[in-house]
Amino acid sequence: MTSTATEATDDLDVIDAELVDEKQPAVLPVNAAPDHAASAYRLTRHTVLAEGELPPRVEEQSAFTARDFTVPDRVKKRIDERGARNTKVNRTSTRVRFESWCAAEGRVAQPTTTTANVAAYFGYLMETGKDQAGTKCSLDTLLAYLTRIVSGYPKGDRPDGSLVREMIEDYRLEEYIPAGCEKEQSAGLTLRYLVKVLDGIDEGTRIGRRDAAMLVLQYGMLYRSVEVTNLLVKQIRVDTDGVWVWTAKSKTRRKGKGRWRFIRDRADLQIVVRVRAWLADLRELCEPTEHDQNPTGGEPAYLPAKPLFRALTTLGNLKRRANATVRGLFLTGRAVNEMVKARAKAAGVSIINGLKVTSHSLRAGPNTDMAEALVPLAERNQAGDWTSDSTLADDVYNRPDGTIDVSKHDPLDAVPLFGAFEKEPDT
Structure with a gap:
């Protein structure tokens, strides 16, 4: 009896297996072929499947050729020139300046960068001013620079812009406004x-x-x-x-x-x-x-x-x-x-x-x-x-005259000239 059982066991293929609760879905379908190379599935974080639906296999991927990635020159020009020209020029120049500063400071700007690098750069702009002339960078300039720099990186690798925005707000309250740098408006041509x-x-x-x-x-x-x-x-x-x-x-x-x-x-x-x-x-x-x-x-x-x-x-x-x-x-x-x-x-x-x-x-x-x-x-x-x-x-766009005298009246006009400029009394 024992011998017969042993002989029967020797004739079977022994398979290592794990007991699985039948109520839990299998990671791969139970009828998957044992050949792993032939059964490789193409899954990404964006794959969406219905219950019982199989993911696409690797061999089902489209066989792209060079032509599938090539566009005519006129189309490539449209792609490269998309968006307003001024916006593209400003965006590119801002990013180039940031990358040049990082290179000079021994910091890494590409292919991605850190929040610390961006914060250090904006600290530098706040301290040195615009174009090295000592003129303080305006708030609009700093915010525009921040958007252009941060958006230049892939979404998952972008530095934390919120930290720099808090720096800019402190700069506005503590340095920009006390220095008398409020934004000058255009007159209203009423x-x-x-x-x-x-x-x-x-x-x-x-x-x-x-x-x-x-x-x-x-x-x-x-x-x-x-x-x-x-x-x-x-x-x-x-x-x-x-x-x-x-x-x-x-x-x-x-x-x-x-x-x-x-x-x-x-x-x-x-x-x-x-x-x-x-x-x-x-x-x-x-x-x-x-x-x-x-x-x-x-x-x-x-x-x-x-x-x-x-x-x-x-x-x-x-x-x-x-x-x-x-x-x-x-x-x-x-x-x-x-x-x-x-x-x-x-x-x-x-x-x-x-x-x-x-x-x-x-x-x-x-x-x-x-x-x-x-x-x-x-x-x-x-x-x-x-x-x-x-x-x-x-x-922003309301410029009422209010009580302003547009005839350039100055109340000091009523005060007589003093000293050498004093008018001689009429005789």
């Missing part, structure tokens, strides 16, 4: 001042008509400088009592739908007359060639997909833009800013209530005028393309 600027423009010239049309449109739309330069011919429609303007996107509505907005004509702005005058000029202009600034029968400037506002020569013809590789036919926001400052200076209103006039003044000005006319915040947010719950229109 109607009382904008009318003076418009009165000083010679609208008998093509440049004057362009600038006047740009100023009233920017005021009416509360546009940032780049937004007015981005307007196309087809995005403006003149009506009998005003103009319709289409905004494709804005700084706060980058991915939202475009929208039309109506600006009613006013006797003080004369929007209809000024826009019509500029459109008439645009119809007379053709793209310049090497030998002719306004060739007869040349390519017209007045085409739907071309910019509404163009760079002009002193004679009022279109400037050639062959070297304008960034903006092409479009004006830059900087050009608009310089135009606004020059026009304000010529009208004697380059400084209003102690603040400098810039292109941003045409955003603060109309908001201030509407606030003084008791236009609700919600309507002003919609007009200026701020988000519906934003309070910037009240907290």
